[in-house]
Structures are given as C-alpha cells and as structure tokens.
Amino acid sequence: MKEIEVISEIRKFNRSYVRSIGLLQKTFLDTNYSLTESQVIFLVKEQGKTTATAINKVLQLDEGYLSRIIKKLISDSLLIKExxxxxxxxxxxxxxxxxxxxxxxxxxxxxxSVRAIISHLSETEQQELAGSFQRIMALLYKENRHKTS
Amino acid sequence: MKEIEVISEIRKFNRSYVRSIGLLQKTFLDTNYSLTESQVIFLVKEQGKTTATAINKVLQLDEGYLSRIIKKLISDSLLIKExxxxxxxxxxxxxxxxxxxxxxxxxxxxxxSVRAIISHLSETEQQELAGSFQRIMALLYKENRHKTS
DNA sequence: GCTGTTTACTTGCTTTAATCAAGTATTTTT
DNA sequence: AAAAATACTTGATTAAAGCAAGTAAACAGC
Structure with a gap:
C-alpha cells in the first residue's frame, strides 16, 4: 500500500467514524448541554479545583465565550466559583x-453510547478492536511528544 | 481486558483523535467554508447531478438551512442549479x-493534513496504521448492514 | 513606591450557525 | 378534482462563537 492509499484509508475512516460517534450533534448525549459545555464540565472534573485560564489551555475558546459558559453552569448550580x-x-x-x-x-x-456500538461483538473481537485503537494512538502520538508541548 | 476497559479505551481514543484531526474547527481546512458547507460540496461531487433532498438524506440538516447554504454556494459560483x-x-x-x-x-x-500526521512514520508503520483503521471499520460496521438501511 | 505591562476575567456588541414555522408550487394519491 | 405529500424557499428567532474594550489585580523595572 502506497502512502497515498494509506491517506485515503484514513480519510475514509474519518468520514464514517466521526459520523457514527455522533460528535457532530448539537446537544451532546441528550443532556441539556452542548458539546462545548460538556467539555468544560469534564475538564473541571478532571482538573479538580481549577480556573478558566487552565481550562482554556485545553479548549482554546474565546475567553468571553468561556466566561459566559461558566456563568451559565454556575447559574445551573453545576459549578461553584470563588x-x-x-x-x-x-x-x-x-x-x-x-x-x-x-x-x-x-x-x-x-x-x-459506546457500548451500544460494540455490544454485538464477541469477546475476541472486542479485544481486537481495543488493540487496534491502542495501536493507532501509539503510532500517531509517538515521537510527537517533544513537538506538542 | 473487560468490556468496560474496551469502552474506556475507545473513549480515550475519541477524545484525542477528534481533537487531533481538527474536526471541531470553525472553518474547515483554512478554506473560506465551514465543515457543513464543505460536506455539501463533497456530497455534490460524490453524487454528481443531485438535489437538496438527496444531500439531506445524508446530512440531515434543517431544510431551510441547507437551502441557504446552497444559495450561498451558487452565489459564490461553486454550484449550478436548474x-x-x-x-x-x-x-x-x-x-x-x-x-x-x-x-x-x-x-x-x-x-x-493527514499526510502531515503520518509522514514521520516508516513505511511499515504506515501499513500497520492503515491496517488498524481498516480492522476497526470492519469490526464496527460489520453485521450492521441490515440495521443501517 | 510609582509606573508601565502583563494576566485573569467580564461585558456589550456583532457575526455566524442553526432551527422553527409558515408559505408556494408541483406532484401523487384517492 | 380535492386532499395529501414532496421539494424547496423565506422571514423571524435562537443559540454558538468571536471581537473589542474595559476593570482589577499582580508583576517587573527602576
């Protein structure tokens, strides 16, 4: 397989995969929150006591926009600020x-939602699937460590 | 590896991958078009002479919204309508x-943009990468054919 | 210890993306 | 030939995101 075919294969994957995991939907997972709002919530969980700036190191949103999201999440009583x-x-x-x-x-x-996608696979197939995902991550993110930071 | 770990592995992949392929950006690929507009363009290319309805079978946008996107692409002289x-x-x-x-x-x-990500990999690694992507697609989309349609 | 500069965050205003609802024209169903 | 369905459009609105200007506190240099 030539490089150009490898690329084509990856792009084919991107198209179908992104659609199938439903990451393009407006409201994430049938909660009342958008993907961006959900990401903020997950990051606060991940980072524990944190700040808008720390969150934005990851998400890189407009500062004003993030400020308003936090404001909304506070008024919904999901976040506390001091x-x-x-x-x-x-x-x-x-x-x-x-x-x-x-x-x-x-x-x-x-x-x-992930379980729904893999549930019809056998034990062995699930192992293979996880293995493939791990292999991809290992390949894609190897040697980039010095560039990324 | 238990099912729950498989799920966690996949979710880990989702988080990092979706970010890395830059599918969340506002303007797709530094052209003047958004992801949605680009999808319309690609679908017209794919379907040849087509219609708004046919495009929307795939994209499932609001009809009015799609109508306006098409209008814009026509006024930009990218599309022809008759x-x-x-x-x-x-x-x-x-x-x-x-x-x-x-x-x-x-x-x-x-x-x-895909090439940039894989270019530092050896020939063998690229083969492996493509193979893993293919394996995933085969697993995820197998046996779903009767459900999908 | 005052004076610019940077950092953290906020607010008002605008633009862009997306949805809702109502409407027109044409075709299909009965 | 009337009613229902299909294909598309348009006006009005809401939601998401970005821009710019501003406040307050901290820092850096002298």
Whole structure:
C-alpha cells in the first residue's frame, strides 16, 4: 500500500467514524448541554479545583465565550466559583455536588453510547478492536511528544 | 481486558483523535467554508447531478438551512442549479467548473493534513496504521448492514 | 513606591450557525 | 378534482462563537 492509499484509508475512516460517534450533534448525549459545555464540565472534573485560564489551555475558546459558559453552569448550580485568596485576579472553579452528579450521568451516557456500538461483538473481537485503537494512538502520538508541548 | 476497559479505551481514543484531526474547527481546512458547507460540496461531487433532498438524506440538516447554504454556494459560483424538467418541484444541482476546482483544492488540503500526521512514520508503520483503521471499520460496521438501511 | 505591562476575567456588541414555522408550487394519491 | 405529500424557499428567532474594550489585580523595572 502506497502512502497515498494509506491517506485515503484514513480519510475514509474519518468520514464514517466521526459520523457514527455522533460528535457532530448539537446537544451532546441528550443532556441539556452542548458539546462545548460538556467539555468544560469534564475538564473541571478532571482538573479538580481549577480556573478558566487552565481550562482554556485545553479548549482554546474565546475567553468571553468561556466566561459566559461558566456563568451559565454556575447559574445551573453545576459549578461553584470563588475568588482565590492568594491571587485575587483568579477565580477557582469546581464541581458542585449537583455538578458531580451531572458529570457522572454524562459519563455513563457516553459509555453507554459506546457500548451500544460494540455490544454485538464477541469477546475476541472486542479485544481486537481495543488493540487496534491502542495501536493507532501509539503510532500517531509517538515521537510527537517533544513537538506538542 | 473487560468490556468496560474496551469502552474506556475507545473513549480515550475519541477524545484525542477528534481533537487531533481538527474536526471541531470553525472553518474547515483554512478554506473560506465551514465543515457543513464543505460536506455539501463533497456530497455534490460524490453524487454528481443531485438535489437538496438527496444531500439531506445524508446530512440531515434543517431544510431551510441547507437551502441557504446552497444559495450561498451558487452565489459564490461553486454550484449550478436548474429546475428538473421531469419534476418541476426538484432542482438539480451540480458543481460548476469553479466548484470542481474548489473541491479538488479542499481534497488536496485534507489529504495534506493527514499526510502531515503520518509522514514521520516508516513505511511499515504506515501499513500497520492503515491496517488498524481498516480492522476497526470492519469490526464496527460489520453485521450492521441490515440495521443501517 | 510609582509606573508601565502583563494576566485573569467580564461585558456589550456583532457575526455566524442553526432551527422553527409558515408559505408556494408541483406532484401523487384517492 | 380535492386532499395529501414532496421539494424547496423565506422571514423571524435562537443559540454558538468571536471581537473589542474595559476593570482589577499582580508583576517587573527602576
């Protein structure tokens, strides 16, 4: 297989895969939140007590836009915000109990949607599938570590 | 590996992969068109002389929204539209010469962006990569043929 | 310890993306 | 020939995202 065929194969995968995992939908996973809002929630969960700036290192949204998303999530009582005592420019944000619950719910739904896709596969096939995904990640993200940071 | 670990592996892949192929960006590939507009262009290329309805069987957008996208692409001279003689409700749309050129340009850019990701891999690794992608597609889309349609 | 500069975040305004609902013209069904 | 369905359009609205200007605090240089 020539490089050009490899590329074509990958692009074929991209087209069908992205459609199948439903990442293009407006509301993510039938919760009331958009993909972007969900990403914020997941990142706060991941980073624990964090800040808008830290979140935006990952998501790279417009600052104003992110500020408003956080505001909305606070008014929905999913997030808590308090001014840092050591640096009063910063506001520490974290998940509220309700936010933790919501994040868990999303996490479950996301797992379920993946499960639905793989459930008809045999044990062995599932192993193969996971192996292939791992192999791809290993190949794609190898040797790029020094470039990425 | 248990099913739950398989799921977690796939979700890990989803997160990093979708980010890396830049499918979340506003303008696709640094052309002046959004992802949705690009999809329309690619579908017209794929389907040849086609209609809004046929395109929307795939994309499932709001009809009005699609109508406006087509309108814009026509005013940009990428698409040509003419009323069907056999069914005057329908309008046949196709790529103009300029549209063909634009589609080719996008196609090249898309290939280039994939090439950039795999170029540092050896011949053998590229084979492996393509093989893994193929294996995944085979597994995911097998036995679903009767459900899909 | 004042003076610019940078950092963290907010707010008002605008643009772009997407949806909703109603409407026209044509074809199909009965 | 009337009713229903199909193909598409248009006006109005909502939601997502971006731009620019602004506040407040921290930092850096002198």
């Amino acid at each position: 001014q840092s005592q050591t640096d009063k420019r910063c506001f520490e944000i974290m998940l509220s109990p309700k936010g933790i619950e919501e994040q868990r719910k999303m996490d479950k739904l996301s797992s379920e | 009323q069907s003689q056999t069914d005057k409700r329908c309008f046949e749309i196709m790529l103009s010469p300029k549209g063909i050129e634009e589609q080719r340009k996008m196609d090249k850019l898309s290939s280039e």
